Amino acid sequence: xxxPIAFLDxxxxxxxxxxxxxxxxxEIWRWLAVAFARKLDENSPWLEWxxxxxxxxxxxxxxxxxxxxxxxxxxxxxxxxxxxxxxxVTIVLAWRRVMLAVLVGEVVLIGGAIWLS
Amino acid sequence: MTEAAPNQWLRPWARGxxxxxxxxxxxxxxxxxxxxxxxxxVGYPVExxxxxxxxxxxGPSQVLFFASIAAGAAWSAIALAIGFASLRFLPMTVSLLPxxxxxxxxxxxxxxxxxxxxxTAWVEALxxxxxxxxxxxxxxxxxxxxxxxxxxAFCTYAGFHLAGIVPTPVAAGLLCLxxxxxxxxxxxxxxxxxxxxxxxxxLALAPVAGWAIGGGFDLIASGVIGGSIAFLIQRxxxxxxxxx
Numbered sequence: 001x002x003x004p005i006a007f008l009d010x011x012x013x014x015x016x017x018x019x020x021x022x023x024x025x026x027e028i029w030r031w032l033a034v035a036f037a038r039k040l041d042e043n044s045p046w047l048e049w050x051x052x053x054x055x056x057x058x059x060x061x062x063x064x065x066x067x068x069x070x071x072x073x074x075x076x077x078x079x080x081x082x083x084x085x086x087x088x089v090t091i092v093l094a095w096r097r098v099m100l101a102v103l104v105g106e107v108v109l110i111g112g113a114i115w116l117s
Numbered sequence: 118m119t120e121a122a123p124n125q126w127l128r129p130w131a132r133g134x135x136x137x138x139x140x141x142x143x144x145x146x147x148x149x150x151x152x153x154x155x156x157x158x159v160g161y162p163v164e165x166x167x168x169x170x171x172x173x174x175x176g177p178s179q180v181l182f183f184a185s186i187a188a189g190a191a192w193s194a195i196a197l198a199i200g201f202a203s204l205r206f207l208p209m210t211v212s213l214l215p216x217x218x219x220x221x222x223x224x225x226x227x228x229x230x231x232x233x234x235x236x237t238a239w240v241e242a243l244x245x246x247x248x249x250x251x252x253x254x255x256x257x258x259x260x261x262x263x264x265x266x267x268x269x270a271f272c273t274y275a276g277f278h279l280a281g282i283v284p285t286p287v288a289a290g291l292l293c294l295x296x297x298x299x300x301x302x303x304x305x306x307x308x309x310x311x312x313x314x315x316x317x318x319x320l321a322l323a324p325v326a327g328w329a330i331g332g333g334f335d336l337i338a339s340g341v342i343g344g345s346i347a348f349l350i351q352r353x354x355x356x357x358x359x360x361x
Contacts, residue, residue, distance in 0.1 A: 001159060001160075001187060002185065002186045002188075002189050002191070002192065005192065014161045014162060014165040015165055017192070018169055019172070020192075020196070021192055021195050021199065022173050022178055022179065022181075022195075022199055023169075023172045023173050025197075025199040025203060026173050026178040026199060026200075026203040027173075027232065028200070029203050029204055029205075029206040029207040029210070030206050030207075030210050030228070030231035030234055031228060031231065032207055033206065033208075033210030033214065033231055033234075034214070034227045034228055034231050036211070037214045045348075045352070047208045048311075048348065049344065049348045051205055052311055052315045052343075052347045053201060053340050053341055053343075053344030053345070053348075054201060054203075054204055054205045054340070054344070055303065055319065055344065056316070056318055056319035056339065056340045056343030056347065057198065057202050057336060057337070057343075057344070058177050058202060058303060059316045059319025059323070059343070060319040060320070060326075060336050060343070061181060061184065061202075061299070061336065062296040062300045062303075062319075062320065063320045063323040063324055064184065064188065064324070064336070065180070065184055065292075065295060066296050067324050068188065068327070069293075070155060070184065070187045071154075071158040071289075072280075072285050072286075072288040072289040073289045073292040075285065075289065076286070076289045076293075084297060085297060085300055088297045088300065088301045089300060089301065092305050096305055098144070098298075098301045098302050098305050099144060101297070101301040102147065102294070102298050102301055105297040106290050106293070106294065109290050109293050109297075110286045110287055110289070113285070113286035113290070114286045117286070
């Protein structure tokens, strides 16, 4: 687990870390958009590249959360975690229903966890 | 200010709030429930989890933040990964602001509007705003986005506390909400071969990069490589189509 930066550690550390390493890197793009809204070409290939890199990055987060699972999820067999994802993706591809996919994926995961433990 | 001013704001705001609270807010809330569970898992207080929903207001950034802490990534790597994952807000906000532009609008007002830009608010706003009279749009958008953020904050709070009282399999289910929701909505949003390739490479490369690079920079590396390959394939396809 990532440790607090030593000389900034204290009861406020979680909030400081949140603002420095999550709020700022996220919010800055919204502010820049306000500043450059009239100058930016939204069809530029650069923005297309950025969108695809962000998509790939997010898919990577999904893979990490499922393969190197945190907390209680680590106790669920890998096959069950992968099955839950596979079922959800199949439902989205077949019917384009995200809510249904999430619910059925959760049923597979929780059901599998109960059945195999 | 005229006498009608409060009404002009309040009614569209209330209508936007209601429209979001009917369903969209609960879908977003469901995706942020896992953030509360993740925060608890790394030992952060519930206030930090709820605050992350209000201030960051971007599921992927929040998940990256707490999941990277759990994985032991370097702080610089966490900030960089979140910066990259949030870059999409630049084009998204740029494309939304013209719909909400009013005469005499201050920069502070525009920054407030921009803060609420996140995937769901953006998609729904682009779809709904053109049908709303321009003078009511800002009120409607703020009401809509406020409902999303309030319901989501409540769900983040619930996700944190539920994780402590539900049986282990359900706690595992809460933690798995985030990956299942992200992947499902990404797959639902695929608009071309490029998107599909980016998702596929992201899924496949992240574990390999984690083993080869580590330290949190693995996610950035796999994202840049996967996204660039997807970009090149898409360009090549477009060029071929244009040439044929």
